[in-house]
Amino acid sequence: MQCRHCNNTAVIVNDFGSMPVANAFRNESDEDSFRYNLTTSFCDSCKLFQINDNPEVTQMFHNSYPFFTSTSKVMVNHFSEFFQEFKPDSSTDSFIVEIGSNDGSLLAQAKNDGFHHLGVDPSGNVVERAKNRGINAICEFFTEKLAKDIKTEHGMAKRIFAANVICHIPDLHDLARGIKELLATDGLFVFEEPYLGSMLEKVSYDQIYDEHIYIFSGISVQSVFAEYGLQLIDLQEQSTHGGSMRYVIAHEGFYTPSGEMLNILDREKEQGLNKIETYLEFANKCEKRKSELSELLSGLAKNGKRIAGYGATSKSTTILNYCNIGNDIIEYFCDTTPEKQGKLTPGSHIPVISRADAQERLPDYFILFAWNHAEEIMRFESESMPSNVAWISIIPKIEIVPR
Ligand code: TMP
Numbered sequence: 001m002q003c004r005h006c007n008n009t010a011v012i013v014n015d016f017g018s019m020p021v022a023n024a025f026r027n028e029s030d031e032d033s034f035r036y037n038l039t040t041s042f043c044d045s046c047k048l049f050q051i052n053d054n055p056e057v058t059q060m061f062h063n064s065y066p067f068f069t070s071t072s073k074v075m076v077n078h079f080s081e082f083f084q085e086f087k088p089d090s091s092t093d094s095f096i097v098e099i100g101s102n103d104g105s106l107l108a109q110a111k112n113d114g115f116h117h118l119g120v121d122p123s124g125n126v127v128e129r130a131k132n133r134g135i136n137a138i139c140e141f142f143t144e145k146l147a148k149d150i151k152t153e154h155g156m157a158k159r160i161f162a163a164n165v166i167c168h169i170p171d172l173h174d175l176a177r178g179i180k181e182l183l184a185t186d187g188l189f190v191f192e193e194p195y196l197g198s199m200l201e202k203v204s205y206d207q208i209y210d211e212h213i214y215i216f217s218g219i220s221v222q223s224v225f226a227e228y229g230l231q232l233i234d235l236q237e238q239s240t241h242g243g244s245m246r247y248v249i250a251h252e253g254f255y256t257p258s259g260e261m262l263n264i265l266d267r268e269k270e271q272g273l274n275k276i277e278t279y280l281e282f283a284n285k286c287e288k289r290k291s292e293l294s295e296l297l298s299g300l301a302k303n304g305k306r307i308a309g310y311g312a313t314s315k316s317t318t319i320l321n322y323c324n325i326g327n328d329i330i331e332y333f334c335d336t337t338p339e340k341q342g343k344l345t346p347g348s349h350i351p352v353i354s355r356a357d358a359q360e361r362l363p364d365y366f367i368l369f370a371w372n373h374a375e376e377i378m379r380f381e382s383e384s385m386p387s388n389v390a391w392i393s394i395i396p397k398i399e400i401v402p403r
Helices: 073-086 107-112 124-132 144-154 172-182 196-202 218-226 259-271 276-302 314-322 355-360 371-384
Strands: 010-020 035-043 049-051 095-099 116-121 137-139 157-163 183-194 230-238 244-251 307-310 330-334 365-368 390-393
Touching: 010 276, 010 314, 035 276, 073 107, 073 157, 073 183, 073 371, 095 107, 107 116, 116 124, 116 144, 124 137, 144 172, 157 172, 172 183, 172 218, 172 230, 183 196, 183 230, 196 259, 196 276, 218 230, 218 244, 218 259, 230 259, 276 307, 276 314, 330 355, 365 371
Parallel strands: 095 116, 095 157, 116 137, 157 183, 307 330, 307 365, 365 390
Antiparallel strands: 010 035, 035 049, 183 244, 230 244
């Protein structure tokens, strides 16, 4: 297998089989969605963990992209803190760019603080929503060419932010050249993504789906950007999205790397993130999780128990399709996103309904697929859910949660 980034040999890790696009929620009358083979590999040269095949990016990010950052209050607060920590000192001559600005949850802060800003996102519907909030945004993929155009029109950026988006970009060479072009001499490129170390620790293999072309570590990010004279200068662990890492990048030699970053890089080596053996062990653990979940659910279904999913996450597409869980086992998904309600989950064809509708037909068991929002959801549901509804946890372990 050839590494998609550096063209050296990459070793195959997982084979999750045939998959639909994770966010391709569909109407009852629609054709079955496009499918591709979801496999992963690890490259011993550049240390990138990656999926080997992915649908065209335009199949993933389009005018009816069903994910809105502002769905979660916790995430909105998180972006507010993120911005406050990294905003430039002065708003008078500082230009801020966000790659993958979605509905503007982060840039709303820049707008309120009077910064000249620009959001870039390839999904028209989320860009419209940002614009309706008075945020400057354009519907484009971020490329080196676009970076040059932005620089010509707006000047260089003191900050380039991104959250849960850099791992979507297949061509990291083009991205790094774009950042090099657009970032001011003393500027910072700060981005955060689901973290490889957390994925291996929790066996949260549901982080692997079409949009996550790479799952990054400090080691791999350092290697990718170093090639373009960009230096990793800090790493900050985040609890969001089930365990994320924030990466801070600057022009080489401008800032001194933090002690915390060096500690995390050492820890990654101890955890074996630089070795193929670690990934092969992970693949075995994924297979074990698959058997455990299938056994638990088919046992409950045989005993006539009614099971529903909570949170029709993109991540759930990998679990449902890999573990062959369909609408014979899960009656429905409850989800707060209006764009998903009334549709069927990709590949597994399970209807998605609102929380209000779910209240009318509560199951015996709710599987918490939105496990990365567990705290927010349980804070709310532990008060309102009747005691005869039980919860099933799937990450970091499969269990019926004791009440
Ligand atoms: P995410 O894991 O990609 O953030 O997606 C979370 C999904 O879970 C999204 O479809 C919205 C849904 N959700 C709920 O249904 N209820 C909630 O309280 C929260 C926070 C999310």
